[in-house]
Amino acid sequence: MKYLLISLSAIFLFTACSGKKYFEPEDVSSNIELNKESMSSSITSMNKIGATLENKEIITNTGISSFKLPENFDFLNVSADGKIIATNYIDKILIGNEEKAVKDVVVAASLKDNKLALVYSNNTIELIDINTNKTLFKEYLPVSIANDTRITNPYFMGNLILFPTLNGKVVIVSATTNESVRNISVDPDSQFNNIISLNVIESSQTLIVASPNKVVSISPKEILSKNYEVRDIIVNKDDIYLATIDGQIIKLTPSLVEVAKKKFKYAKIHALAYSNSLYAVESQGYLINLNQDFSDYKIYDFSFDNKERMIAIGDKVYYDSKYITLP
Structure with missing residues (x-):
């Protein structure tokens, strides 16, 4: 009986583990030039x-x-x-x-x-x-x-x-x-x-506020809100970029109108960053780069330990004791 219980437990654990889904892109490239630098030590704490x-x-x-x-x-x-x-x-x-x-x-x-x-x-x-x-x-x-x-x-x-x-x-x-x-x-x-995020779009004097579950736009004319499960959110000029828990990357106007959207099945986005275009760091070791209207994208290999702390600021991604500058 004891051996039966052990066997059943092993089967349960195997089934649970095998049921996990991971982001597995078919077309992955290593053809990206990342300026990788070392830091003097690792990240211990961070905010936005x-x-x-x-x-x-x-x-x-x-x-x-x-x-x-x-x-x-x-x-x-x-x-x-x-x-x-x-x-x-x-x-x-x-x-x-x-x-x-x-x-x-x-x-x-x-x-x-x-x-x-x-x-x-x-x-x-x-x-x-x-x-x-x-x-x-x-x-x-x-x-x-x-x-x-x-x-x-x-x-x-x-x-x-x-x-x-x-x-x-x-x-x-x-x-x-x-x-x-x-x-x-x-x-x-x-x-x-x-x-978790508070930004001002200067051109329209619009305040963009986010909690883990909602994005709100506050302008002199109106207050608008939409429900999202937010993984990360950044503002670049007049554009709002949002990554959600279910693997969506969304581009919004200051009025929270969705102008572009792309879903990456099973993707877990760690951070969004913007250089000349939008980048998203994915937990399985990928860097997703989308063009302006999300009509095209490329996925690159980007090796890192997803258990380490990571922060993206501007065109730089800092992780563990290293950082990269995005092209």
């Missing part, structure tokens, strides 16, 4: 706009910085005047070379002029005058127990400060009066609903 390396150097939109964070600090953001903002996830944040004590765990932060916008792990948001250390605005929002790790930072847009919360809202605060002027519910009902 940057990362921290094991040796405490950081990655930002300008590349790998020689600036080193103190021990136990991780990168969050870069201020409007170029200062690095980091957190120790306990009781301090770093602004440039100065450590500042805080009363709770900071998970997102932005700084412009003398105004520091913070999001805490308990979903409290706060605006502080760093010259006087005075709280200019503070709001206690419902605690969010389950969060997607892709937490995005507050955003300064003209005279407004946009606070992306951990419970699926964007709180808009006036930088002139330091008062809340509007709350926008992006995804209030899902279990994982913190804001």
Whole structure:
């Protein structure tokens, strides 16, 4: 009987494993020139706009910085005047070379002029005058127990400060009066609903906000939303590019109209990146390159360990202790 149970267990495990589906493209090329470089150490933490390396150097939109964070600090953001903002996830944040004590765990932060916008792990948001250390605005929002790790930072847009919360809202605060002027519910009902991406399309003054389950377009004329299971989302000029959990890559207008779409069966997209065209990194070791209207695409071999951390910024993809520049 014992041997029968073992045999049945083995069959069950084999059946479960054999039932997994993987992206297996038929036409794969190695004919792509990737400028591959080594980094001084591996990625230990990251968010949408940057990362921290094991040796405490950081990655930002300008590349790998020689600036080193103190021990136990991780990168969050870069201020409007170029200062690095980091957190120790306990009781301090770093602004440039100065450590500042805080009363709770900071998970997102932005700084412009003398105004520091913070999001805490308990979903409290706060605006502080760093010259006087005075709280200019503070709001206690419902605690969010389950969060997607892709937490995005507050955003300064003209005279407004946009606070992306951990419970699926964007709180808009006036930088002139330091008062809340509007709350926008992006995804209030899902279990994982913190804001994972916040971008502004300057030409139309349109705010593009995403949670793990929804994309919202907020313009002076209207608020539009669509449901997607978001793997990654990037904005390039007037175009929005979205990868979904079920292997779709979609191109949207600022009004969330789908102008191009391509589904790659069983594909698991790690990251989207844009050089002269759109690229998608797929977990089984492929690099998908699509043309402008998605009418043509090429798939290239791209070997990497999909268990390692990966971040795409602009035309660069950083992974483990290496990075590539896309052609």
